[in-house]
Amino acid sequence: MKNRVAIITGAAMGLGFAAAKELASEGMDLVLVDYNDKSLNDAQVELEKDFPAVKIITIVADVSNEEAVKNYVDETVKVFGRIDALYNNAGIEGKQAGMTEYDVDVFKKVIDINLMGVYYGMRYVIPVMQEQKYGRIVNVASVGGIRGVLNQTPYVASKHAVSGMTKNAALEYGRDGILTNAIAPGAILTPMVAEAFKQVNPEDPQAAETEYAQRNPTKRLGKPEEVAKLVAFLLSEDNGYVSGQTIAVDGGESNIYGNS
Numbered sequence: 001m002k003n004r005v006a007i008i009t010g011a012a013m014g015l016g017f018a019a020a021k022e023l024a025s026e027g028m029d030l031v032l033v034d035y036n037d038k039s040l041n042d043a044q045v046e047l048e049k050d051f052p053a054v055k056i057i058t059i060v061a062d063v064s065n066e067e068a069v070k071n072y073v074d075e076t077v078k079v080f081g082r083i084d085a086l087y088n089n090a091g092i093e094g095k096q097a098g099m100t101e102y103d104v105d106v107f108k109k110v111i112d113i114n115l116m117g118v119y120y121g122m123r124y125v126i127p128v129m130q131e132q133k134y135g136r137i138v139n140v141a142s143v144g145g146i147r148g149v150l151n152q153t154p155y156v157a158s159k160h161a162v163s164g165m166t167k168n169a170a171l172e173y174g175r176d177g178i179l180t181n182a183i184a185p186g187a188i189l190t191p192m193v194a195e196a197f198k199q200v201n202p203e204d205p206q207a208a209e210t211e212y213a214q215r216n217p218t219k220r221l222g223k224p225e226e227v228a229k230l231v232a233f234l235l236s237e238d239n240g241y242v243s244g245q246t247i248a249v250d251g252g253e254s255n256i257y258g259n260s
Helices: 014-025 037-050 066-081 104-132 155-176 193-199 205-214 224-235
Strands: 006-007 029-034 054-062 085-088 134-138 178-185 245-247
Touching: 006 014, 006 066, 014 054, 014 224, 029 037, 029 155, 037 054, 037 066, 037 245, 054 085, 054 193, 066 104, 066 155, 085 104, 085 205, 104 134, 104 155, 104 178, 134 224, 155 178, 178 224, 193 205
Parallel strands: 006 029, 006 085, 029 054, 085 134, 134 178, 178 245
Antiparallel strands: none
């Protein structure tokens, strides 16, 4: 992946940071995008220490703001002259509540970040990739993008929409050498998932985590680096013909939902 450039949103921690490490280990230059300035700086320092040959820039941005997204795309082209890969990873879970009781403002925020943030990323990156006649895009859906999840209506709605947009992008831009896929992680042990367990059981989030893991065929939660390996393949030239897919990364658990 040397001389290739990837944009990663939500890059400061969790799945985004794990992917940044994996791509940097392959020699890819990186544009790290996140709304948290301090965490973003910490991530850059760690990556530059471990991968000194890789060029890394950081951009603080709210992906739900269209102008901010356009800016991070423009800045990437200005610095590197190209965009080979986009990892549309930034997202939030929102709160857990029943459909009819859900706070409408929180609902809209989840949609703005999880859906519109992904759309804006593709809207402004794809024209750059069209000029190059090459590009790889990975959008983060979720197992919530292939099934229902109790008390998470806006999250599920946004992630199903991400999966749908991924299919359309694959259909519309495959002729330009652009392959677009989505991943559907299950319970991967990230800060966002840890926060979800706190909401499920505020008194003992570890108990909630253990209980959830027992339902998984592997009897454990996934690791961010396991997801990063798949992302790196999908964003690389090694992927020459996989497009329009939403790939579950959940230890096989989505195969038993509704049957247990």
